[in-house]
Amino acid sequence: MKTQHPIMCSIALSLLLLFVVGCGSGRTDLVEVTGKVTLDGQPxxxxxxxxxxxxxKGGVEGGSIENGEYSVKTTFGSKSVKINSPKVIGEKKTYGTADSPTEEVVTEAIPKQYNRDTELEIDVSSSSLEHNFDLKSK
Structure with missing residues (x-):
C-alpha cells in the first residue's frame, strides 16, 4: 500500500500543475469578434x-450563438468560419422497451456550405471586429 502513495502524490501534483498553468495562460494576442447570425432573415x-x-498557423476558437448573437475571442488574420445549429426533428425511445424514456432526434439546421463544407471566410483586423452572417437555406 505504501508504494501507491508516491504515485498518487505524483498524479495529484501533475494535475495541480496542469490546472495552474492552464488558468494562468492569459493570452494577450486575442481580440473579441462579435456579430449577428441569421438564417433566411431569422436569428x-x-x-x-x-x-x-x-x-x-493559428488555432481554432469558437463560441455559442444565443438569440442570433455571438462573441468569440480570436487572433488577427484570415479565418474560415463554421456555423452549426441543432434542429429537433422528432423523438425516439432510448431503449427497445415499452416503458423506455425518449430522447430528441436532432439534425443540422444550417446548410453544409456554412459548416462541413464552409464557404465562409472573414478577415479579423483592428478595423474589422464585427462580422454578421446572413445565411440562406437555399
Missing part, C-alpha cells in the same frame, strides 16, 4: 460558431 436561436486560421 439563429442556439448554435456554435468556429473560427479557424486559414494560414494553418
Amino acid at each position: 439563429i436561436n442556439k448554435g456554435k460558431i468556429t473560427f479557424e486560421a486559414t494560414d494553418g
Whole structure:
C-alpha cells in the first residue's frame, strides 16, 4: 500500500500543475469578434460558431450563438468560419422497451456550405471586429 502513495502524490501534483498553468495562460494576442447570425432573415436561436486560421498557423476558437448573437475571442488574420445549429426533428425511445424514456432526434439546421463544407471566410483586423452572417437555406 505504501508504494501507491508516491504515485498518487505524483498524479495529484501533475494535475495541480496542469490546472495552474492552464488558468494562468492569459493570452494577450486575442481580440473579441462579435456579430449577428441569421438564417433566411431569422436569428439563429442556439448554435456554435468556429473560427479557424486559414494560414494553418493559428488555432481554432469558437463560441455559442444565443438569440442570433455571438462573441468569440480570436487572433488577427484570415479565418474560415463554421456555423452549426441543432434542429429537433422528432423523438425516439432510448431503449427497445415499452416503458423506455425518449430522447430528441436532432439534425443540422444550417446548410453544409456554412459548416462541413464552409464557404465562409472573414478577415479579423483592428478595423474589422464585427462580422454578421446572413445565411440562406437555399
